[in-house]
Amino acid sequence: MTKPSELTLVMVDDNADEIFLTRRQVRQDGIVNNFVSERKPERLIEALGELSKAGIDKNKVLILLDINMPRANGFEALGVLRAHPQYKDIPVIMLSASDDEADMFEAFDLGANGYVVKPFKSDEFFAALSNIPSVKHQLVQ
Amino acid sequence: MIGIATNTAAVDVVWRNLMGAVPDAVIVSDASGQIVYVNTAVTRFFGYQPTDLLGQPVEILVPRTVRGQHKSHRAAYHSEPRRRFMGFGSDLRAVRADGSEFPVAISLGYTTSPSGNLVIAIVQDLSDLRERDRSIENLTQRMVRDTKLEEVNKELEAFSFSVSHDLRAPLRVVDGFSQVLKEDYFDKLDDYGRDCINRIRTAAQRMGQLIDDLLNLSRITRSDMVTTDVDLSAMTREIVEMMMAAYPDQKVELAIEEGMVAHGDARLLRIALENLLSNAWKFSSGQPTARIEIGRSKSTRGETYFVRDNGAGFDMAYADKLFGAFQRMHNAQAFPGTGIGLATVQRIINRHSGRVWATSEINKGATFYFTLFQEAGNGIQYNPTG
Numbered sequence: 001m002t003k004p005s006e007l008t009l010v011m012v013d014d015n016a017d018e019i020f021l022t023r024r025q026v027r028q029d030g031i032v033n034n035f036v037s038e039r040k041p042e043r044l045i046e047a048l049g050e051l052s053k054a055g056i057d058k059n060k061v062l063i064l065l066d067i068n069m070p071r072a073n074g075f076e077a078l079g080v081l082r083a084h085p086q087y088k089d090i091p092v093i094m095l096s097a098s099d100d101e102a103d104m105f106e107a108f109d110l111g112a113n114g115y116v117v118k119p120f121k122s123d124e125f126f127a128a129l130s131n132i133p134s135v136k137h138q139l140v141q
Numbered sequence: 142m143i144g145i146a147t148n149t150a151a152v153d154v155v156w157r158n159l160m161g162a163v164p165d166a167v168i169v170s171d172a173s174g175q176i177v178y179v180n181t182a183v184t185r186f187f188g189y190q191p192t193d194l195l196g197q198p199v200e201i202l203v204p205r206t207v208r209g210q211h212k213s214h215r216a217a218y219h220s221e222p223r224r225r226f227m228g229f230g231s232d233l234r235a236v237r238a239d240g241s242e243f244p245v246a247i248s249l250g251y252t253t254s255p256s257g258n259l260v261i262a263i264v265q266d267l268s269d270l271r272e273r274d275r276s277i278e279n280l281t282q283r284m285v286r287d288t289k290l291e292e293v294n295k296e297l298e299a300f301s302f303s304v305s306h307d308l309r310a311p312l313r314v315v316d317g318f319s320q321v322l323k324e325d326y327f328d329k330l331d332d333y334g335r336d337c338i339n340r341i342r343t344a345a346q347r348m349g350q351l352i353d354d355l356l357n358l359s360r361i362t363r364s365d366m367v368t369t370d371v372d373l374s375a376m377t378r379e380i381v382e383m384m385m386a387a388y389p390d391q392k393v394e395l396a397i398e399e400g401m402v403a404h405g406d407a408r409l410l411r412i413a414l415e416n417l418l419s420n421a422w423k424f425s426s427g428q429p430t431a432r433i434e435i436g437r438s439k440s441t442r443g444e445t446y447f448v449r450d451n452g453a454g455f456d457m458a459y460a461d462k463l464f465g466a467f468q469r470m471h472n473a474q475a476f477p478g479t480g481i482g483l484a485t486v487q488r489i490i491n492r493h494s495g496r497v498w499a500t501s502e503i504n505k506g507a508t509f510y511f512t513l514f515q516e517a518g519n520g521i522q523y524n525p526t527g
Contacts, residue, residue, distance in 0.1 A: 015310065021317040097309045119313050 005138050008034035008056050010048070012041050012077060013066040013095065018118070022064070029122035031129070032062070041069050041077040048087050058090060062135060065112075067096040067103060075110055082111040091132045093125075166264040170199040172257050174215050186266050188238035199262070204236045219258065222251035235264060243268050298362050305355040312352065316345040347479075351467070354481040358466065361488050366406045373401040373446065376411055377435050380418050391426055398436035401446065403513050405493050413489040416482040417448040417509050423476055424507065425452030432506075443512055451506040455499075463499055486511070 009032045013019050019037040026032050034056075038047040044063070052058060063081070067074035074094060082088050093114035094107040104115050113135075114128035129135050160167055160180040166187070169178035176194045184190060187202060194201065199215070200208045225248070235245045244267040252259050319341045327335060377397050385393070403410070418433070425431035434449040455463065455470040462468045466484040486509075490497040493513040501507035 017314040017317070018310075021313070021321075024321065097306060097313075119317065 005032055006034075007032050007060050007062050007135065007138055008036060008051065009062050009064055010044075010051070011035065011037045011064040011066075011095075012039075012044055012047075012069075012074070013037070013064075014039050014041075014069040015066075018066070021119075025122060026125070029126075031122060031126060041065070041074060044077045044081060045084055045087065048090070058087060059134075060138065061090050062129070063090055063092045064095050065092050067094055067098070067107070075106060078107070078110050078112060089134075091135055093128050093132075095120075166266070168194075168199065168202070168262045168264065170260050170262070172219055172259075174198050174200065174212070176201075177259065186237075186243075186264065187235070193238070202235050202264075204234050204242055215260075218249065218260065222258065222260070225249050244270070295363070298359050302356065302359045302363070305352045305359070308352055309349070312345060312348055316342065316349065319345060351479055351481075354479050355466075358481055358485055358488065361409065361412065361485060362492070364409070366409070366492060368404055368406055371403050371405050371407045371410050373403050373410065373414070374399050374435075376407075376414055377401075377418070380411070380415050384418060384422050388422060388426070391422065391431060392429070393422070393425070393431040393433055396432075396434040396436070401435075401437050401444075403444070403446070405513050406489075409489045409492065413486045413511070414448075416486050420482055420509075421448055421450035421452065421507075423452075423478070424454070424471075425450040428452060443514075445510050445512050447508050447510045449506065449508040454501040454503045454505050454507045456503055457501060460499065460501075464497065 009026060011019055011022055013022075016039065019039070023035045023037065026035065036047065036051065038044060044065075048058070048061065051061060065074045065077060074096070078092055078094070081090065081092065091113040092111070093116060094112045095116055095118055096103055096107075097118055099117045107115050113132045116125055116128050126139070129139055163180055163182060166183040166185075167178070167180040168176060168183060170176050176197050176199055179189075179191050179194050181191075183194065187194075200211055203211045233245050233247060234242045236242050246265040246267055248263045250261040250263070252261065319338055323338050323342065327338070330338070374397055381395060381397070418435070421433045422431070425433065428451055432449075432451040435447070436449075437444050437446045439445075453471065453476070459470060463470065464483045464487040465480075467480040468484075469478065469480040487497050490511045490513070495512040495514060497509065497511040499507055499509045
């Protein structure tokens with residue numbers, strides 16, 4: 001992990017402190033440099049559209065999606081994404097304070113590509129990324 | 142009296158009074174199956190007057206559906222007479238004069254008389270068992286009540302689970318931002334400021350540990366039990382190997398009893414043993430040679446397992462606090478820990494309907510005892526989980 005990848009990480013979390021700390025952590029540990037945050041899960045598709053407009057390749061986008069959020073929770077947002085014609089293939093890592101197996105199974109059933117329990121260590125996050133074939137080759141080791 | 146000789150009138154009177162006082166129905170029949178004597182209880186039980194029954198085949202008292210069967214049983218009994226108990230419960234029924242049936246228990250006896258062989262049947266009316274049914278019903282109601290209590294406990298458990306869970310998020314902020322301060326501003330702070338940050342971080346991490354402990358404790362109560370035969374001796378050896386690898390410098394003399402096999406949930410019992418053994422290790426670490434013994438003692442009420450050490454021990458005055466969550470008997474400098482270990486052990490043993498207790502003397506070691514699935518000495522015992 002000497003050089004950050006070209007990926008753009010979109011973090012969806014209602015908690016501004018979590019966003020701040022995660023942004024700092026992934027940059028500090030050189031996992032990704034491009035970090036976008038969205039605090040409303042129901043706005044996920046809109047946020048991805050804005051990224052496309054800004055010229056960011058959707059194949060280089062990775063979503064970090066919190067599960068427990070008010071209104072649409074992470075599972076619902078994941079369902080919407082996986083049904084979307086344009087963005088359905090974007091890799092998603094679910095982020096949760098719960099290490100409950102049931103939550104993990106549900107996440108993978110709904111099409112998540114990874115699951116990390118917060119607070120996470122950078123090597124745990126990196127391991128989750130490495131498990132996603134379309135992401136692995138974009139990681140700089 | 143038909144067919145039974147009496148020596149004197151006095152004996153006859155005593156005998157009649159006696160038979161009248163017997164609470165069960167007494168029916169005497171001869172070799173051909175004809176009723177030759179009935180006592181007064183028969184009238185109460187069957188609704189017949191004695192004169193209605195005398196000379197009748199005994200099958201008159203047997204439900205129509207099994208009369209044929211009864212005749213052949215009777216013939217077989219006469220060819221090989223002996224004292225026997227015919228049965229108990231709903232399988233054996235008798236029929237009253239009005240045709241209604243009732244559950245009975247019947248004992249048979251056999252005697253000879255000048256007029257031939259006689260069979261004496263003593264019939265107990267089991268309808269009174271309804272009384273007992275009612276007490277069973279009461280017990281059932283109590284169990285339902287306790288089940289409700291168990292549900293409330295589970296809700297409470299779920300509540301504590303979700304609260305501890307929700308505490309993690311703000312704690313993460315305290316921990317995360319104090320780390321930011323430490324990383325970005327440490328050189329701008331004087332010693333006092335640095336000390337403050339270090340204290341915040343230490344406390345935040347300790348709180349994180351406490352929350353994790355609480356969540357794990359709550360999982361132990363919430364998880365489903367899968368019971369099998371568990372080789373506690375083998376399990377102990379495995380844990381002991383782990384402990385020796387983790388604390389290579391501690392000299393420990395071990396005695397593990399062989400062949401301790403118990404019925405229980407292997408995963409939970411392992412957690413309980415790990416806690417007890419790791420305590421034994423921890424609290425005997427001050428001894429030049431720690432002595433740790435794992436064994437069992439047998440009594441009429443089952444097996445009691447124990448884990449004994451020669452370590453720091455505890456004051457028996459506080460024995461009742463020993464198994465409470467976050468209760469600690471020693472200060473954190475001498476023996477680190479959050480105080481969740483024995484609370485965990487107790488929950489696991491409770492889930493196995495067992496008991497756990499300890500004896501100790503300060504600086505002379507401690508012995509922790511536990512039982513599993515122990516039956517109570519009287520009546521039905523059951524321990525709701527939680």
